Amino acid sequence: MLWGYVFLCVFLGWDGVCEIGQGPPPLRFRFLRTLFYFFIADEEAPVFTECPDDIEHELPRGVFETEITWEEPSAIDNSGILPTLSSTHNSGDSFSVGEFTVEYTATDENGNEGSCSFRITVHGESSIVFYSVVLFIIISSLKGK
Numbered sequence: 001m002l003w004g005y006v007f008l009c010v011f012l013g014w015d016g017v018c019e020i021g022q023g024p025p026p027l028r029f030r031f032l033r034t035l036f037y038f039f040i041a042d043e044e045a046p047v048f049t050e051c052p053d054d055i056e057h058e059l060p061r062g063v064f065e066t067e068i069t070w071e072e073p074s075a076i077d078n079s080g081i082l083p084t085l086s087s088t089h090n091s092g093d094s095f096s097v098g099e100f101t102v103e104y105t106a107t108d109e110n111g112n113e114g115s116c117s118f119r120i121t122v123h124g125e126s127s128i129v130f131y132s133v134v135l136f137i138i139i140s141s142l143k144g145k
């Protein structure tokens with residue numbers, strides 16, 4: 001019984017004096033509250049539940065860039081706290097002719113990172129080609145005068 005009571009005093013974290021026995025004088029033990037911290041290492045990266053599909057866009061003639069929009073991806077983490085999202089491009093950014101990779105990174109509170117990526121391909125005339133043709137026409141017309 002004695003050890004059971006001491007166990008309760010120490011491991012339940014009672015402050016103050018634990019008295020054991022009823023005779024004069026009772027045995028007294030002084031205990032300070034003991035704090036226990038349990039640390040569980042989170043090494044699991046956040047997971048994307050949705051990631052946009054690749055996007056292809058055709059520019060009309062004479063247009064050299066366009067705003068491309070997409071549904072922002074979402075991610076979850078095993079901690080239950082939503083991770084922080086960052087990206088290389090944002091929905092609504094302007095894209096010119098070419099191929100681009102958009103990468104999203106989800107970071108949890110412990111620094112674990114998950115990622116998702118998709119490609120944006122914009123087809124159309126390159127502004128360099130268009131302006132080169134215009135410049136060629138202007139120079140040719142000037143030579144003819």
